[in-house]
Amino acid sequence: MAEKKPNALQTKLTPSAELGAVVGTGPIARGECVSKMWEYIKKNDLQNPANKREILADAKLKPIFGGKDKVSMFEMNKHLAGHLK
Template structure:
């Protein structure tokens, strides 16, 4: 099943329609490439300016990422 992603999420994942696994894979690639994980607690995602439009400006636990993404896919 493919989903349409919001403009904010599209800026990170690079596609307008993707499957959920593709979205998760691409957002994790972005997180790792832009060093958005806390260096001491790798479970915490510390958003940069682009990622904060999707998950908010506060650090979140990686287990809450899926809930944040749900708000940006249809």
């Protein structure tokens, strides 16, 4: 039986330098990357208290979010895609 190919969430990708500053520089699966981003967001209290779906960018997240001060949780995933190769 053929070995199952990992799906898009399990494929190990290399984070950009900006993303690596948050999730680590080693190869990382997309799903794991999103989990680590949420760990960082929660640890640093970066969710907008008025709207939990908004993420407030600190100095480390701003370059990942294309210089924006805040993004929605859905927008965050789009920005992460550009930082994983």
